[in-house]
Amino acid sequence: MKLTRGRAVALIGSAIVLPHCASGNANAIRVGSKNFSENITVAEIYAGALERAGLSVERHMNLGSTQIATAAMQRGDIQLYPEYTGTALIDVLHLPPRQEATTIFATIKQAYEQRFGLTWLKPAPANDSQGLAVTQAVAKKYGVRTLSQCARAAPQLRLAAVPEFVVRADALPGLQKYYGGFKFKSVRTFDIGLQYEALQRGDADAATVFTTDALIAANNLVVLQDDRHFWPPYNIAPVVRLDTLRAHPQIAATLNRIAPLLTDSALRGFNVEVDLRKREPAEVAAQFLKAHGS
Numbered sequence: 001m002k003l004t005r006g007r008a009v010a011l012i013g014s015a016i017v018l019p020h021c022a023s024g025n026a027n028a029i030r031v032g033s034k035n036f037s038e039n040i041t042v043a044e045i046y047a048g049a050l051e052r053a054g055l056s057v058e059r060h061m062n063l064g065s066t067q068i069a070t071a072a073m074q075r076g077d078i079q080l081y082p083e084y085t086g087t088a089l090i091d092v093l094h095l096p097p098r099q100e101a102t103t104i105f106a107t108i109k110q111a112y113e114q115r116f117g118l119t120w121l122k123p124a125p126a127n128d129s130q131g132l133a134v135t136q137a138v139a140k141k142y143g144v145r146t147l148s149q150c151a152r153a154a155p156q157l158r159l160a161a162v163p164e165f166v167v168r169a170d171a172l173p174g175l176q177k178y179y180g181g182f183k184f185k186s187v188r189t190f191d192i193g194l195q196y197e198a199l200q201r202g203d204a205d206a207a208t209v210f211t212t213d214a215l216i217a218a219n220n221l222v223v224l225q226d227d228r229h230f231w232p233p234y235n236i237a238p239v240v241r242l243d244t245l246r247a248h249p250q251i252a253a254t255l256n257r258i259a260p261l262l263t264d265s266a267l268r269g270f271n272v273e274v275d276l277r278k279r280e281p282a283e284v285a286a287q288f289l290k291a292h293g294s
Contacts, residue, residue, distance in 0.1 A: 028056040029248065032078030034069050035062045037274040037281060038128065038212060038267055042082040044285030045262075046238055046255055052289065053254040061281075066091050074116055079244040080251070085123060086234035088112070090170055097170045101233040112239065119245060121255050123237035124262035128212040130171065130231050132159075133221040138205045146227040150206065151181030159184040160195035160204035170231065171208075178230045196221075212264060214271035236262060261292055 029050055033043035040061050047057045060078050063069050066087055072078045088108040089095050098104050105123055112118040134144060134157075142153045150157070165171040166187060176182045184206075190198055195207040196215045209216055211223055238255045245251055266288070273284045 025056055025058060028058040029080065029244065029251070030058045030060055030078045032060040032063050032069060032072060032081040034066060034081070035064050038271055039082055041270040041274060041281040041284050042236060042262065042267075044282045045258060045288055046080065046082065048282075048285050048289045049254050049258050050251065053250055055248060055250070055254075070116070073118055073239065073241060076241065080238050080240040080255075082236050083120075083239045084128060084234040084236055085120075086129065086170075086232040088120075088239075089232055097174065097230070097232045099229045099232055101235060104232055105235075105237075113242065117242050118239050119242050121238040121240060121252055122259040123235040124259045126212065126236050126262045126264050126267045127233050128210055128236065128264075128267060129226070129234045130165075131209045131211045131226070132206050132224045133199070133209045133216060134206045134224065135199055136220060136222060139222040142205070144206075144224060145222065146225040147175065147179055147230065148227050150224050151175070151179040154182050154184045157184055157205040158186045158188070158203070160188055160190055160198040160207040162192050162195065162208050163189045165189075165208045175230060179228060212267040212271060214268065214275045217268060217272070218276060236267070261288075 031043055031047040031050070033040045043061055044059070047059055051057050060072075063072055063078070066083070069078070069081050069083070070092055073081065085101070085104050085108060086097070089104050090097060093108060093111050095107065098107075101123075105120065109120045112120060132147065132150060138157075139145060142156060144150045144153050161172065166189060167173070172182065172187075188198070188204065193215070195204065195209075196219055198204040199207045199221070200219060209221070209223060216223060237259065240251060270281075270284055270288075273279045274281055
């Protein structure tokens with residue numbers, strides 16, 4: 001089953017069983033992914049690029065949450081997978097949110113190497129961040145295009161949020177502390193994805209999103225600009241076991257060449273193809289690699 005990123009985040013903490021990934025080929029690079037479409041597609045791109053570079057690859061996709069993937073990496077069940085810098089900073093290392101991409105990357109790279117025996121390769125420009133979105137009509141009616149404007153207009157607005165957004169330090173409580181305001185007229189929680197339906201039905205005026213969600217463009221929504229830079233960057237990058245990288249140093253050169261190609265637009269395109277047009281991530285990944293001559 002393929003999931004959106006948000007659905008996967010909702011499952012964090014509920015998964016208690018780590019899947020064991022038995023390898024049939026001791027020389028193969030075991031590439032894994034978390035359990036949502038974007039992550040699976042990028043992992044397929046990594047896997048395909050490594051195969052084109054002459055390496056043998058085993059795929060272990062759709063493993064589960066961040067915690068499951070990280071534990072699988074530490075055990076050696078998988079040897080690389082795509083992760084997001086902001087997720088590593090907050091959800092894995094439990095460090096306070098920061099805004100400087102280069103500082104965040106240096107921090108998590110050093111911590112992963114020292115604590116886990118894992119390292120990070122070159123991050124992509126794609127930034128799949130948290131966000132708030134409104135319809136075009138709401139943006140015009142209340143004059144909201146930025147989070148600062150939304151903070152002031154909040155007493156007139158009804159928020160549709162995923163449950164964790166109302167409690168996490170890097171979500172609504174953090175917005176209220178960092179921006180001030182954000183005292184919404186009402187806050188209703190929804191299962192992931194249903195907040196989009198609430199917006200379109202007129203049951204809510206603003207909703208929580210992830211910025212590369214396919215449904216943003218499909219519903220012609222306005223993602224409010226984080227004009228004071230509250231949220232950290234969530235750039236996607238390969239996390240690799242250090243012992244694997246020492247044994248196969250060509251992994252770094254191969255995946256670092258892919259990184260600049262993974263833009264916000266590219267990830268939104270992947271999510272449209274997989275989530276809305278119901279194509280397989282492997283097919284989308286192969287098409288992407290072919291288009292870029294990789």
